[in-house]
Amino acid sequence: MSATTALRSLSINNINPHVKEAKYAVRGELAVRSEEYRAKLAKGDTDLPFDQVIAANIGNPQQLDQKPITFFRQVLSLLEYPPLLEKEDVLLNQLGYKSDVIARAKWLLKTVGSVGAYSASAGAPGIKESVARFLEERDGFPADPKDIYLSGGASSGVNTLLHVICASPKTGVLVPIPQYPLYTASLSLLNAKCVPYYLDESKSWGTDIEAVKGAYQRAVDEGTDVRAIVMINPGNPTGASLSEDDIKAVIEFAAEKKLVVMADEVYQTNVFVGKFHSFKSVLRSLQKADAEKYKNVELASLHSISKGMVGECGHRGGYFELCGFDPEVQEEIYKFVSISLCAPVIGQCLVELMVNPPKPGEPSYELYKQEYDGIFSGLQKRATALYDAFRKMEGGSMYLFPTINLPQKAIEAAKKEGRAPDEFYAFRLLDATGVCVVAGSGFGQKENTLHFRTTFLAPGTEWVGRITKFHEEFMNEFR
């Protein structure tokens, strides 16, 4: 027993080693430093070479300039304080609420009772029915509310699914690299194996099925029991949307090897190029064509209120739908979610509003559409500005996870500071410009490549220019 452990029960040397191993760069040291800069600026500090911190490390639109959608928030205000419903004339004539806002609030209150009450563990039944209708309309195939589980954001859904799947230290899960680090962090916590497969940067970060097969085979050869494959579509951090053929190839492989497909589809409305195809719709089409081959494919597809035009991360809402799961396994999933009682009920209500927004002809539709389209075009404009900027950068790239080719001198300087070269670059970028990104190593990247990841939610495009200017100066300094 060391001197430290003798003082207390817990020391860094004797806590859960899997917690220690987990890495989560999105909110790591760089993010902490950016918060310190933000606090300095708030106190009126003028020593820093910038007057604003740009949090491009995490998708947190409402911390930046994205306004919540009026219809959603008007409904939520009534759910939080139902006595307002007794003053319909005031709501309608003086506060600008429309009749469909009032009707929806009444319906949701009937469904959940009170937003201050626990719901059923897998979510309020009425809301799950609404999600099922949305999925049927989106995919053209039936959806059963009993297979839908409302969760506290997609993160909580991923945590549930991986908890059930990871049976032993030999269990492996195929994870795309680069990826949102939730997957690797969760697998570390569960002491299971992350089986990385590399996305193909030369093909718009598409999924190369041969890379998946190779990664699978190497893992199996090493004794790993590969049980699932994570697909992030559209991709985070790469922004790529998978083609129908790519999805088919993955499902075919999953059917053959009996892998659970975990389809992280939280960016399904953030599609600026190409078209979103849901895994469910492709799976059902394949099953229609060849029932025998595909009937037992297990698919879990996840969605969230945090992304897209909704952007309500702070409300922690989402859901996952299961297809083809063994009923006994579903019972265990139910038990697992019941241990944390239920997802936040106001977040469940936001899920309902997201999947069932105002329709053409309804009183709130015009404003809803105007706000939705406004957010969409703002995101598109910034994505395009970044795309153009990165393309023009020396050694730059075409995607929102740009490659950076650093001079040898910079790599040596990083080494001296005990940092990976891309981390060194990201810290220098933050120190010089106030723009906080995530080093590519936080998301994973092929050996001997360097990237950084930036979101495109910050207002305006001026800060994009700060990045390109910094990059030029950095390259000149270390050339």
Add this chain to the structure above:
Amino acid sequence: MSATTALRSLSINNINPHVKEAKYAVRGELAVRSEEYRAKLAKGDTDLPFDQVIAANIGNPQQLDQKPITFFRQVLSLLEYPPLLEKEDVLLNQLGYKSDVIARAKWLLKTVGSVGAYSASAGAPGIKESVARFLEERDGFPADPKDIYLSGGASSGVNTLLHVICASPKTGVLVPIPQYPLYTASLSLLNAKCVPYYLDESKSWGTDIEAVKGAYQRAVDEGTDVRAIVMINPGNPTGASLSEDDIKAVIEFAAEKKLVVMADEVYQTNVFVGKFHSFKSVLRSLQKADAEKYKNVELASLHSISKGMVGECGHRGGYFELCGFDPEVQEEIYKFVSISLCAPVIGQCLVELMVNPPKPGEPSYELYKQEYDGIFSGLQKRATALYDAFRKMEGGSMYLFPTINLPQKAIEAAKKEGRAPDEFYAFRLLDATGVCVVAGSGFGQKENTLHFRTTFLAPGTEWVGRITKFHEEFMNEFR
């Protein structure tokens, strides 16, 4: 490989065995059956021998008759739809909002930005400062916001702490029996050892320090690395409040054996007999008297918005405060909570409102106090009615976790159905009366004793009479 595993990736035989092992009776088979009865009644079914299902299995006050506190919910309505703040005259003159509601909403919005944005991972800084002030006032000792972590209900706090503490299958945590089954379920999931210590029914379910010491020693002798002790104060399901001396004895033992004290204090305002003493205040007093002996005691104390007069379970809010933890361990705790990003922000705001309610003289104070006292006296009335009923029941008990002494014939009938005798009793109670309780085995009980656990949140006291009538008939049937 069995036939089942050949069909799919996941079967009941190959999923995470620790998920399978976890038991969570509060939302188990009995609760599921009660939901079926509720659905039947809602459809107009008249076949059942009761016309109402009483959910006494789980503390869910707003599903029953507890109304949310007006001040809280008025503030939340403004947080959800901030443009209402531009209509102060309407709020004040037509909707009954007071000026302190508006001021608080403005302050909270300044603190969190938007309730739709992620906050810092351990919670919004301004809210943590407010919690610290509350703790200072409650305990008379300083509290540091950096040691406060806002969580999605106390369950999520318990999950975080146990995740960090449980380092290996040898790690043990002392847990009171009976207990709220979250602790045993979480330890099962983490593949750690639950080290049960039995509360003393003969002494109002108090903590018998000798029982704790005995349980500790037996576990250590068996090779268990006991690292922490869970204290539930006031007790769930027993309702007992610990005396200051009992708390001192536990802290002294924890100091001697270097155990983390996890003080679950979510019922701190539900005290009908005796007085609540916080572990923090007792610890700081002990440290004042003997700094050397107590300086390194690690205490994590948890609180929640779900219980007491707040009763906002559906909003999933709570916090824990750490005292005496190693800073490196606290960094790992921070990293762990950052993986799930942050607690629901509207729930964080409710934590702020709970710890900082209207004060005497402020515009909302009168109504707040009236509502608070009304809920308190309703709870007290029902607790007393149950206490009286259980005392009068044959073989009954004085506590809200009553002993049931079942006739041999009933025990045999239970065996035939493959159920534990107390489960058999609870199912019969539900089938006959619509009252859903939890069998004592779900909370843990000494061998050869039987109990059931009931909450006392359901409106009225008529249903208490249903229980006593059933009990009499049941005893007569199986005598």
